[in-house]
Amino acid sequence: MKRYSAFAIAREALRYHTGWERAWTSPEPKRHYDVIIIGAGGHGLATAYYLGKNYGITNVAVLEKGWLGGGNTGRNTTIIRSNYLQDPSAAIYEKARALYEDLSQDLNYNLMFSPRGVMMLAQTHHEVRGYKRTAHANALQGVKTEWISPQRVKELVPIINIDGPRYPVLGALWQERGGTARHDAVAWGYARACSRMGMHIIQKCEVTGIRREGGKVAGVDTTKGPIDCNKLGLVVAGHSGVLAQMAGFRLPVESVALQALVSEPIKPCMDVVVMANTVHGYMSQSDKGEMVIGGGADGFNNYTQRGSFHHIEETVRALIETFPIISRLKMLRQWGGIVDMTGDRSPILSKTPVENIFINCGWGTGGFKSIPGSGWGFAQLMATGDSPLCRAFSLDRFKEGRFIDESVAAGVAH
Amino acid sequence: MSARIATQGRLIDRSKPITFTFNGKRLHGLQGDTLASALLANDQMLVGRSYKYHRPRGILASGAEEPNALMGLGEGGKFEPNQRATTTELYDGLTARSQNHWPSLEFDVGQVNAALSRFFPAGFYYKTFMWPKSFWEKVYEPVIRQAAGLGAVPKERDADTYEYFYAFTDILVIGGGVAGLQAAKAAAQTGAKVLVLEQTPHWGGRAPVDGGTVDGEPVEAFVERTVAELSAMENVTLRTRAMGAGVYDHGYALGYERLTDHAPLLAGPRHRLWRIRAKRIITATGAIERTLSFAGNDIPGVMLASAMRDYVVNYGVAPGQRVVIATNNDDAYRTAIALKQAGIEVLRVLDARNSGGGDLMRQAHEMGIRIDCGRAIARVKGAKRVTGVSVCAHDGEGGALEEVACDAVAMSGGWSPVVHLWSHCGGKLIWDETQAHFRPDPNRPPTGADGEGFVVPAGAANGELMLDAVLSDADAAGKLAAKAIGFKPKRGKVPQGAGPEEAPMMPVWLMPARATTALRNKAFLDYQNDVKVSDVQLAAQEGYESVEHTKRYTTLGMATDQGKIANINGLAILADSLNAPIPQVGTTTFRPPYTPISMGAIAGEARGEIFQPLRRTPMHDWHDENGADWEPVGHWRRPYAYVRPGESVHDAVMREVKNTREKLGLLDASTLGKLIVKGRDAGKFLDMLYTNMMSTLKPGKCRYGLMCSENGFLIDDGVVARIDEDTFLCHTTTGGADRIHAHMEEWLQCEWWDWQVYVANVTEQFAQIAVVGPNARKLLEKLGGMDVSKDALPFMEWRDGQLAGFDVRVYRISFSGELSYEIAVPACRGRAFWDLLLKEGAEFGVMPYGTEALHIMRAEKGFIMIGDETDGTVIPQDLGLHWAISKKKDDYLGKRAQQRSHMTDPNRWKLVGLETLDGSVLPDGAYAVAEGVNENGQRNVQGRVTSTYFSPTLGRGIAMGLVLHGPDRMGEVLEFPGTDGKAFKAKIVSPVFYDKDGEKQNV
Amino acid sequence: MLILQCPYCGIDAEETELAPGGEAHLKRHGPGSSDEDFHDYLFARENPRGVHFERWRHANGCGKWFHAARDTATLEVFGTYPAQTTEPPKEIRDAITARRPGWRWREFS
DSSP: OOOOOHHHHHHHHTTTTTTOOOSSOOOOOOSEEEEEEEOOSHHHHHHHHHHHHHHOOOOEEEEOSSSTTOSGGGSSOOEEOOOOSSHHHHHHHHHHHHHHHHHHHHHTSOOOOBOOOEEEEEOSHHHHHHHHHHHHHHHHHTOOOEEEOHHHHHHHOTTOOOSOSSSOOOEEEEETTOEEOOHHHHHHHHHHHHHHTTOEEEOSOOEEEEEEETTEEEEEEETTEEEEEEEEEEOOGGGHHHHHHHHTOOOSEEEEEEEEEEEOOBSOOOOSEEEETTTTEEEEEOTTSOEEEEEEEEEEEOOSSOOOHHHHHHHHHHHHHHSGGGGGSEEEEEEEEEEEEETTSSOEEEEOSSBTEEEEEOOTTOHHHHHHHHHHHHHHHHHHSOOTTTGGGOTTHHHHTOOOOOHHHHSSOO | OOEEOSSOOTTOEEEEEEEEEETTEEEEEEETOBHHHHHHHTTOOOOEEOSSSOOEEOOOOSSTTOSSOEEEESOGGGOEEEEEGGGOBOOTTOEEEEOSOSBOSSSBGGGHHHHTGGGOOTTGGGTSSOSSHHHIIIIIHHHHHHHOOOBOOOOSOOOOOEEEEEEEEEEEEEOOBHHHHHHHHHHHTTTOOEEEEOSSSSSBTTHHHHOOEETTEEHHHHHHHHHHHHHTOTTEEEESSEEEEEEEGGGEEEEEEESSTTOTTSSSOSEEEEEEEEEEEEEOOOEEEOOOOOBTTTSTTEEEHHHHHHHHHHHOEESOSEEEEEESSTHHHHHHHHHHHTTOEEEEEEESSTTOOSHHHHHHHHTTOOEEETEEEEEEEESSSEEEEEEEETTSSOOEEEEEEOSEEEEEOOEEEOOHHHHHTTOOEEEETTTTEEEEOTTSOOBOTTSSBOEEEOGGGGTOOSHHHHHHHHHHHHHHHHHHTTOOOOOOOOOOEEOOOOOOOOOOSSSSTTOOHHHHTTBEEETTTTEEHHHHHHHHHTTOOSHHHHHHHHOTTOSTTTTTTTHHHHHHHHHHHHTOOHHHHOOOOOOSOSSOEEHHHHHTTOOGGGSSOOBOOTTHHHHHHTTEEEEEETTEEEEEEEOOTTOOHHHHHHHHHHHHHHSEEEEEOTTSEEEEEESTTHHHHHHHHBSSOOTTOOTTBEEEEEEEOTTSOEEEEEEEEEEETTEEEEEEOTTTHHHHHHHHHHHHHHTOTTSOOEEEEOGGGEEEEEEESTTHHHHHHHHOSSOOSTTTSOTTBEEEEEETTEEEEEEOOOSSSSSEEEEEEEGGGHHHHHHHHHHHHGGGTEEEOOHHHHHHHHHHTTOOOTTTTOSSSOOGGGGTOGGGSOSSOSOOTTTTGGGSTTTSOTTSEEEEEEEETTSOOOOTTOEEEEEEEOTTSOEEEEEEEEEEEEETTTTEEEEEEEEETGGGOTTOEEEEEOTTSOEEEEEEEOSOOSOTTOTTTOO | OOEEEOTTTOOEEEGGGOEEEEESSOOOOOTTOOHHHHHHHHTOOOOOSSEEEEEEEOTTTTOOEEEEEEETTTOOEEEEEESSOSSOOHHHHHHHHHHSTTOOBTTBO
């Protein structure tokens, strides 16, 4: 497969770009693979990529019911950060963030990782203490964050209103190397790299059953026929419960709609990502100029990819309070994604009651930012049976009461 | 050139001139103009620049689908970017600025991108800007970012106001064209309550321009008559300038009414967001004309045929003097005829169909218009405006047969129903081969709470494009919707529309059909985002085969028009590239809103001081007038400290602590939750809710209690007072009142519903004031009325009585370690009692204190604070609160959870006091480090600070924290690294720093 | 934007009046229960794409908790009923059967 470069573009321009190859192939499934990953979203594709890259396992199929990257990978607010409080979270999110730094070069696909900085505003004394605690924890976790003053907040984000009246900004937790990336490109870049290693990405292939023999996985039934495998990874976000049921176990997971919206594009006015948890909203500006705004999640099970409008109202209200000028922008588009929420709102990367079936789910609102770290750790878990990055995120933690609760510091995790 | 003409102009008032400015230039228009028609009347063909290549852009459309003519409107606090000129009504003094160019609209440096466009195909940025690595962040992205964006940034706070409006209706009709009006009438005649929203200021939609007759009279007369009839009906509400913005689940719909955009001097809110619940929704949203994809179809002067007709007929504006028309259907002949009638020269109608059209073509022909069938535009010539076209055979590669000089081009690629609102909530579409468009699939409507379809499409929005069919379809839609919700449609006569016979259209997705690569490279699909036919073909070639992939890879349909112009043409090109039928490729998802709506309207009135409800205690105003440094706690605000002139906040806190410890302090404790739990089983119920045994508490006594979630974690604490045999009063934290009330109700209603218990939240019924300090009793004795002596009212008891004539309930409880009375009075007496305490307490040195002094004093005493010592992961056992966990009870909420292996782990961190060796204050949230790193390379830790303060009483820093095996390690020194490189050393001590034996409170 | 009828006050309550409360008909497991049972009681949740039973509270209304039978894929509501019951009443189950023949949810069908 030809490499992407400025030179290649110039070469292709001369022949009206007729020479570009497919970014990934669309093969028919084989009868057997060493590993099948169900779900060609960011997490599934990243898992496949690191299975190949780190463990030399390339006889891999990634099965996708729709089109690759068509789930939450393409429906989020593209934020990348690792300023988490608890050690296991900070480890996996920081691994992901660090991988994002070089991922464009690694995949030879420009993901437009933009470490423009992520700021979490503190607007109550309680939040101040919470974020100072996070800053201390991060320092020991190797995550570079700092506590900054309201004046520094204002310097970094001139359009912000730090004077209230209801919730004056008291400071912020600042992660300079947090930021955003082009979400679709993450899926596409991994897909292209997997395809280059000879892996099969099979789109429009829905899994209809999971076959087990003697307590072990034997293969899957799909709309493109049965396929055997030695190991199976379930990486399907909002639909994890349905697949777990096929495999014969239950998950501590519920699927709810999480909403987001964008404004019409305007000229650059905000370089950093700002999260305001007291008033419940977060916002960044895309390279296109749209203000990308994250909203709330419904509290009830929902598979419709539509949310309730009152959440949009609450979010917009909160952000106008924080950024008064956006009152005169217009909402261009709103949408919902289905996220899976676990009992402690932290993900599950774990072995399952069925031997050789592994599950990666429950990312809730934090899925996109973790993709490379999740793929890295989950590939290690699938290849070797253990991964330090995944250990704390096992399914049995709920039975033991060993939760990983991130709401402790931030109130909500995005 | 484009100019005003002497005839036509049904919407303008030639007697009312209007002055406005465009890019600083003073221009003149007429009352009734849109900004777009006024610009055209001033020969302003160039109105903006495209997003990626900065190509010159002119006005393409006449309505909501306009992708090009976006303006910055207004000034200062009324400035708004990205306003569509085509839907902006002109008013006197309007100021408009074009967007996305530098230094000027006429000369834009960014246009260099257009010259290099060959190097910037779809998705080029995914393939480059990666080397050297640091350049992405330092060079490429900043440059791209600076070039990106569209409208200018508003600089000032919004000067306008907004409001919500709630509407409940049987039937909501979206669209006030002939279909919407007829559907509304048919529905309203059954007696159903009907609301009609029309996004423009005018009723009738396109019909008055398109012509035809209804029951023998001109369609315009039908519109007028129907509007008059509907206006006279009591069950009908009509609103113009109100757009149906979105359709949501269970019949929820959003309306977006623009009240003053057309007249900014009008008083009142600018926009109104209608939050509508309708039993049925009729979408009579019409159809949008498609562009034709030929080279140069984006040059200013190339316009949708229907839009050109609108400008002539509605506004008396000729977008050009010599016009070439390209079409694949009969409707464009209406434009040819209208132009000719207005005295505009129509040079050619190039009809891609070999056999041409029907009645309308014949009529045009008879008027002397030259019609070339089987012909197409190979390319349009010109840069900032059209100068001519090359004509070619449609069924070819674009070899020019003839060059025609002209100054405007009208194009018609057929019509697509506006299916957005049908689709928002899950309505599905079918592909109509004859019309080459998607229309609503009647068998798969969006479904409501009852599982039945709740949206009914009508007229052109349902794929009916002929006037007669529009009216009968709309009539049927109105009746169907009414009938579905129990109204009885009358068997009325359906109005008969009549118009010319039309020949079938012919799908044309690329013009000419086999256009060369060079031509495809200039044939635009998405005008704003500069997506061309070649881009979509490239996406398909590279494997971005799903319509969502193509959209995201090329940005097709992602501009501010959200694909209204581009989508169908784009996906047809994609289908062709993939050799797949169009319906198999499908559409992207339609998401609300239909056109962008202001954030201001979405937020409504809630901003500034009324952003959220503010809960105020009866003493709130006093605090405000006396230097309160406010701290938000839920929707309450509590004084953090009362700052006196010349004092810092810190000074004030120190003063308040000292004064309370030495003399007398007052705390407004009214925000603390007060829940009355009453009934035969109240004791049994509280035994389940608290870890303590509450049923054994004697009336007249108080007990400190802990509440856990079923998952074992500590969620609230507070003092419980037993009022009588079956009545308790439970105090909660300030933030906890509503939450704990709900928690109690949940268990009572869902688990122990046979227990006889009633819970009432009386938090706001009482003001509560803590009178604290060595002089507390002296003050109460001075007030007189009840015995507050140690014997009459011992510690942890309460009494009802009177103080200085106020009815009071006095609790002898202490969160400070001082002699302390918490006194509840009816809320309406709170302020008077507070004032009295201050007045009478003056001689004892009374001073109010705020939440920070409260926190310091409780920390000096080693009392925990929910939210500080607890964070949702802490169980009472971690905090050394075993004494508050009853061993006698079989069960309480959280008990089973606390038996899980991780909860009984001896390695859980436990509460201790921490004392820095040098007396300094430990930083908030600092961690105590241990040796080495963990499996992920993170520094090992063995504890953390939960609360830390400077204690004015002890003159040093004190802290509490959770530490591994802490209570067994008294005297050990731990190291707490700060975030600034400084490390703190602190000794593990008892968490009780002050008055360890409680001598001060038990007096 | 759901509308659910509160079975107590009879009001067609809209979502902003209601507070969702998760899966219905959970059986409480307290002290003495196995780790397995206690885990399932707290965390194992039905998460079907289709018929689901859940708890709601008419929080900004009469304050009562009630149950709703709802389809999570279409948001169709089959019915609501008081929370003081351990299983869905027959008329609710019949209403679901009429719309979704062959449905199953936990031990109910």
